[in-house]
Amino acid sequence: xxxxxxxxxPNDIGSSPGDPQLGRLVFLASSCGSCHATPGQPDSLxxxxxxxxxxxxxxxxxxxxxxxxxxxxxxxxxxxFANALVAGISPDGRHYYPAFPYTSYTGMKIEDIKNLxxxxxxxxxxxxxxxxxxxxxxxxxxxxxxxxxxxxxxxxGKPQAITGDPALDRGSYLTETLAHCAECHSSRxxxxxxxxxxxxxxxxxxxxxxFVPNITPTRLRRxxxxxxxxxxxxxxxxxxxxxxxAMVDVVANLSQLPQEDRDxxxxxxxxxxxxxxxxx
Numbered sequence: 001x002x003x004x005x006x007x008x009x010p011n012d013i014g015s016s017p018g019d020p021q022l023g024r025l026v027f028l029a030s031s032c033g034s035c036h037a038t039p040g041q042p043d044s045l046x047x048x049x050x051x052x053x054x055x056x057x058x059x060x061x062x063x064x065x066x067x068x069x070x071x072x073x074x075x076x077x078x079x080x081f082a083n084a085l086v087a088g089i090s091p092d093g094r095h096y097y098p099a100f101p102y103t104s105y106t107g108m109k110i111e112d113i114k115n116l117x118x119x120x121x122x123x124x125x126x127x128x129x130x131x132x133x134x135x136x137x138x139x140x141x142x143x144x145x146x147x148x149x150x151x152x153x154x155x156x157g158k159p160q161a162i163t164g165d166p167a168l169d170r171g172s173y174l175t176e177t178l179a180h181c182a183e184c185h186s187s188r189x190x191x192x193x194x195x196x197x198x199x200x201x202x203x204x205x206x207x208x209x210x211f212v213p214n215i216t217p218t219r220l221r222r223x224x225x226x227x228x229x230x231x232x233x234x235x236x237x238x239x240x241x242x243x244x245x246a247m248v249d250v251v252a253n254l255s256q257l258p259q260e261d262r263d264x265x266x267x268x269x270x271x272x273x274x275x276x277x278x279x280x
Contacts, residue, residue: 002146004089008079013110018078023119026112028256029178030105034249035062038126045123047072049130053099054207057192058135060099068125081117082110088149095145097133098192103153104180112178152193167260171268174261179254184212184246187278201275210245214277215269228266229259 027033033044039051048071049064066072073081080091088095088102096102133140163169175181186194187203202214213219220228227238235242235251243251254262 002143002150004093004095004146005087006079006083006089006093007087008082010077010079013078013082013114016114018111018114018116018118020115020119020122022112023115023117025257025261026116026178027119028253029174029261030116031179031250031253032065032116034246034253036065046126047120047123048126048128055099055192057139058133060097060133060135061130062100063130064126064128065120066123066126067121068127071127071129072125073120074125078114078117082113085113088145088153095142095149097142097145098148098153101180101183103194104177104183106154107173107177109173148191148193152191165267167264167267168271170261171264171266171271174265175268179250179265181215185215195278198275198278200269200272202277205245214275216272216275217270218274218276220269221274223270225263225266225270228269229262232262232265233259 033047035051035053036047036049037044037051038046038048047064047066049062051062053060053062064072067074069075076084076091083089083091084096084100085102085105085108087106088098088100090096163172182194182199184206185200185202187198187201188206189195200214200216201218202212204210205212223238231237231243232251232254234255235248237243254265
């Protein structure tokens with residue numbers, strides 16, 4: 001029950017190529033460069049990995065996802081790529097730690113996976129593997145991630161909410177899946193799984209450096225959709241300055257999306273159920 005089981009086998013996705021231009025938008029919406037860009041240099045498209053992400057389990061380091069054949073994902077098939085994103089399984093059959101937000105990406109559309117795959121293959125290859133994770137001994141067993149998935153990982157291909165409102169449906173997909181907003185704006189249990197009652201209601205920063213704010217109407221009740229959309233484009237908040245911390249990178253990415261996508265995210269966030277901010 002905990003053995004990695006790929007969702008896609010050889011040729012399951014088909015041979016039609018993805019669109020790199022559309023894949024760039026998926027890349028931006030998902031903020032891939034924020035984690036996978038090589039640290040210590042300014043180009044978010046140099047995807048050599050290695051950024052140290054501290055947590056209560058130790059230090060995670062995102063891998064090289066450049067198209068380098070030896071050290072990146074240049075040898076991966078699109079099915080390998082899809083299995084990583086929607087099932088958290090590597091091409092060699094290992095579980096990925098859920099520091100990689102496949103828990104959100106599991107809802108990705110196949111077209112977006114193909115487009116992102118096509119875009120990544122246009123970027124510069126980066127030689128050199130990222131340093132390995134540096135985790136506390138109990139958390140080094142990959143097989144234990146299978147137990148975690150059994151307890152906390154939703155079914156692959158979870159259905160998207162269809163409301164009949166195209167903007168709301170698009171906003172749901174962007175917020176819940178591609179931008180994976182709940183991964184930061186929620187509190188987690190002792191096993192690092194999101195506590196459902198705190199989804200989008202804020203929580204301690206995973207790196208232990210502060211508190212990520214509540215983005216439900218409980219806190220944003222005075223914000224209009226225009227306020228939210230403007231913040232996603234410029235970082236400017238309606239009453240109190242600019243966003244900070246990790247949101248600076250998020251805004252840098254989302255500001256490059258079409259205006260209608262930012263408006264859709266704003267539409268969805270405004271429609272979230274109000275939830276009380278959990279105690280830190």
